[in-house]
Amino acid sequence: MEKIIVGIKGVPKPGTVKVDPETYTLKRESMDLILNPYDRYALEMAVQLKEKYKSEVVVISMGPFNVIPILKQAYALGADKMILISDKLFAGSDTLGTSYVLARAIEKISPFSIILMGVKSIDSETSQVGPETASFLNIPSITFVKEIFKENDHWIVIRETDYGEEEVEVEGPFLATVSTSLNYVRPPSLKRILEVKNREPLFWNAQDLKVEEEKVGLKGSPTQVVSVEEKKVEAKGIIIEDEPKVLVEKLIDLLKEKGIIK
Ligand SMILES: Cc1cc2nc3c(=O)[nH]c(=O)nc-3n(C[C@H](O)[C@H](O)[C@H](O)COP(=O)(O)OP(=O)(O)OC[C@H]3O[C@@H](n4cnc5c(N)ncnc54)[C@H](O)[C@@H]3O)c2cc1C
Incomplete structure (x- = not known):
């Protein structure tokens, strides 16, 4: 059976x-996580392709253990x-x-036909x-994809561009990042929510994937965060609505009150 792999990320719940x-x-360990939208x-x-081509959907996520409910949510949604x-x-990668580790995991899942990912995460x-x-896998990648279907022995991939759409023909395994233009995203099924209560994800660590230590974590990350600043939220402006004559008077009063004019 063909395998479709989906990379999912647990991202911090806003706030x-x-x-x-x-x-x-x-x-990451102390945050409430949600499935990256x-x-x-x-x-x-992936689930639509599975229904059409009788494939198996495998979801993978690299992250701490509080990602498990996110993986289970993906199961309820059809994985x-x-x-x-x-x-x-892997902390600090x-x-x-991150991509190196994901690629090692995908190699372990091989053979597969398609890897699907989101276009971006909401946290990074x-x-x-x-x-x-x-x-890393040495396969083609196609971004902003809105549709994938099979034609004979190859795949046709429709991707969004700034000016319209592009049709790409691809053979063999490939990776696509999926745009938000699908007009239907199914809710979780009750049957699957109950089913997943008795299931646990498969767990792979660095040793299982034979990753080279110097390629992961802070040590293996060429980009380093040198400073983080909290963004200051400026106070909202004051909106005055009225007839123009009254409005001018109100504005003058307000400016006097604030000591801006005398
Ligand atoms: C300069 C820099 C430094 C960083 N330093 C740190 C750090 O020190 N500590 C730290 O915790 N984080 C750090 N991060 C964040 C970390 O790199 C990202 O969480 C991670 O690499 C994913 O990148 P992204 O969120 O931009 O994913 P994107 O590339 O925007 O995500 C695209 C898609 O990739 C897939 N995907 C992304 N991440 C995963 C995953 N983990 N598992 C499965 N699929 C996934 C999803 O399908 C997602 O929709 C740093 C990021 C940058 C840019």
Whole structure:
């Protein structure tokens, strides 16, 4: 059976982000995580392809153990197998380190026909992980994909561009990042929510994947965060609405009150 692999990321629930003040890394273990919203589209496309071509959908995620509920959510949304890739050695990996580890895991899952990922994450937003993973695997990567179908022995991939659409023909395994233009994303099924209660993801660590230590974690990440600043939210402006004559008077009063004019 053909395998479709979907990379999903557990991202901090907006408002719960904590940054380590010394290393400037995200404290991922203590945050509430949600499924990266863009990955929902990748998963939906995978499930649609599975229904059409009788394939198996394997979801993989690299992250700490609090990603497990996210993997289970993906199962409820139609995935068949869940794999968690986790190791203390991976902490602090930038996109290069992350992609290297994901590629090693995908090699272990091989053979596969398609890898689907979101176009970006909502926490780091680099859009690098898809193309970098494909590069490690030495397979084509196609970004902003809105449709995939088979024609004879090859795949036709429709991707969005700034000016319209592009049709790409590709043979063999490839990686696609999925755009948000799918107009339907299914809700989780009750049957699967109950089913997944008795299932646990497969777990792979650095040793299982035979990763080279110097290629992961802070040590293996060529990009380093040198400073993090909290963005100051400016106070909202005051909006005065009225008839023009009254409005002018109100504005003058307000400026006097603030000591801007006398
Ligand atoms: C300069 C820099 C330094 C960083 N330093 C640190 C650090 O010190 N500590 C730290 O914790 N993080 C760090 N990060 C964040 C870390 O690199 C990212 O969490 C990770 O590499 C994924 O990149 P991204 O979120 O930009 O993914 P994108 O490339 O925007 O994501 C695209 C898609 O890739 C897939 N994907 C992404 N990540 C995963 C994953 N983990 N598992 C499965 N699929 C995935 C998803 O399908 C996602 O939709 C750093 C990022 C940068 C840019």
